[in-house]
Amino acid sequence: MHVAFVSMRTAQHHETGATERTRRVAEALAARGHEVTVCCARWWGGTLPAFDQNDVTYRAVTDEPAAGSFGSKLPFRLLKTKPDVVQAVNSPPGHVVAAKRACRLLRVPLVVDWWQDAGDDWVGYKRAARAANRVLVPSELVRTQVREHGAAEERIETVPESIDxxxxxxxxxxxxxxxxxxxxxxxxxxxxxxxxxxxxxxxxxxxxxxxxxxxxxxxxxxxxxxxxxxxxxxxxxxxxxxxxxxxxxxxxxxxxxxxxxxxxxxxxxxxxxxxxxxxxxxxxxxxxxxxxxxxxxxxxxxxxxxxxxxxxxxxxxxxxxxxxxAAYDHDAVLDRYLDVYREAIDERGFSLGLF
Structure with missing residues (x-):
């Protein structure tokens, strides 16, 4: 399976709960043999358009983290990447909406991993919640917040953090x-x-x-x-x-x-x-x-x-x-991510022997 992550800032820019969660899942998927691309702002030196680290390919959408230009260029990057499923962080919420435009053209599902709201863009978060085919949340606290943004209960999945x-x-x-x-x-x-x-x-x-x-x-x-x-x-x-x-x-x-x-x-x-x-x-x-x-x-x-x-x-x-x-072990939680991806792909009718 080819999974494309959308995260303008990565853990290499700044370690936060959201960026660490994205890095851990991306690297774990790559270790399982899946193809993983992270669409992000450039964090590596030089002018290379992509950089591989721990079997994950990071592709630069912009040279610096800039929400406006990143959102405008993101759909073109995703169209070139051609993933089977897209997973986007929820913040900035405009990037979720931008990713949705590419997903419609690619006919692939959009999964949003919702860590927490950053800022008070209520309208943006409502659009992001409604754009997702699936919303992943780490806890019931965040589930409640996502429901308040308008996400349908049946599209929200709780996927906790994990330990070794x-x-x-x-x-x-x-x-x-x-x-x-x-x-x-x-x-x-x-x-x-x-x-x-x-x-x-x-x-x-x-x-x-x-x-x-x-x-x-x-x-x-x-x-x-x-x-x-x-x-x-x-x-x-x-x-x-x-x-x-x-x-x-x-x-x-x-x-x-x-x-x-x-x-x-x-x-x-x-x-x-x-x-x-x-x-x-x-x-x-x-x-x-x-x-x-x-x-x-x-x-x-x-x-x-x-x-x-x-x-x-x-x-x-x-x-x-x-x-x-045991249900919180790294491997067990990664299986939950994969189950969500497969269900989202199957719902769109495009499960083509990718697994």
Whole structure:
């Protein structure tokens, strides 16, 4: 199968939840033997019209990320690419509409992978939602947003983020921290709630780790010092899965407090590693969806409730792995993408032995 992705900005431009999701799926499809093209703004040096990386072909639609010119040139690039299915990110929404024009001419389906709205182009997002043959969302939170934009319920599919279940099973256990927080330390991370909860427990014995980096790291470290808990909170920066999974396997509690999470991937890793997931409810976060109905999670509404829940977790038996997350493995989630592509192609009546 030939899948064309539409993403003006890629992870090579800037790593975000949406660009990382696109890169992971594209590279996983290529590793399975599918032909994969990403239509994007040029991120590589020189004047080459295309650049191959990890078996994925990146084709330049424009030299720089510029929404207007990218949208106007995109249909011509897709017509030359001739894919079997097109998957576009939802932002900017005008690019979805532009991709739809090419898909009509090519007679192929358009799948939109909807991470989150960026900006307030309500009219644009309504057009994008209605243009898609299928809309993929990472969570029920985003599903609700897409329905509000006018997408039909039967065209929306929930496809979550994924983790490496084999890594969770095989990784060693690192017991340097009892309590872990992990997120980019930027606006909306709300790490203050985590630190305030720890301060409530300063008379108890514990060790904590903050995994992640960003513009608020220095401020966060200063807050820990002001609360007089900096001697027990280790700031570890960004870590690859091979390094943070052992820490999660050795921890008892994972605290999720960020204000905006289309999908709480770090929390998913922690739950698979046997942590008790404590989620401070936020209207713009889907994190509570991962702990609802589980025996190893709880929703709280304030730093004080979070502190109480951390204290209560001391009575829970420690675990280093949960068997309940096989459906979130990279391969299992990739199969869900492929199922959506095949169904969308079959609905258009053009399944020509591509698989």
């Amino acid at each position: 279940v084999d890594l969770v099973r095989d990784a060693p256990v690192d017991r340097r921290a009892d309590i872990v927080y992990a997120n980019d330390l930027d606006e909306g991370c709300n790490v203050e709630s985590f630190l305030l909860a720890l301060a409530e427990l300063r008379t108890q014995t514990w060790r904590a780790a903050v995994i992640g980096d960003g513009p608020l790291r220095e401020t966060t470290e200063e807050t820990a010092a002001d609360l007089r808990i900096d001697d027990r909170v280790a700031f570890l920066g960004d870590l690859p899965p091979e390094e943070f999974v052992p820490i999660l396997k050795g921890a008892r509690v994972f605290a999720q407090t960020a204000e905006h999470e289309p999908f709480a991937t770090e929390l998913l890793w922690a739950l698979a590693c046997g942590c008790i997931g404590l989620v401070e409810y936020q209207a713009g976060s889907s994190a509570h969806e991962l702990v609802t109905g589980t025996g190893r999670g709880r929703r709280v509404t304030s730093p004080q409730e979070l502190a109480t829940a951390i204290s209560d977790a001391a009575d829970e038996p420690p675990r280093t792995r949960s068997e309940n997350y």
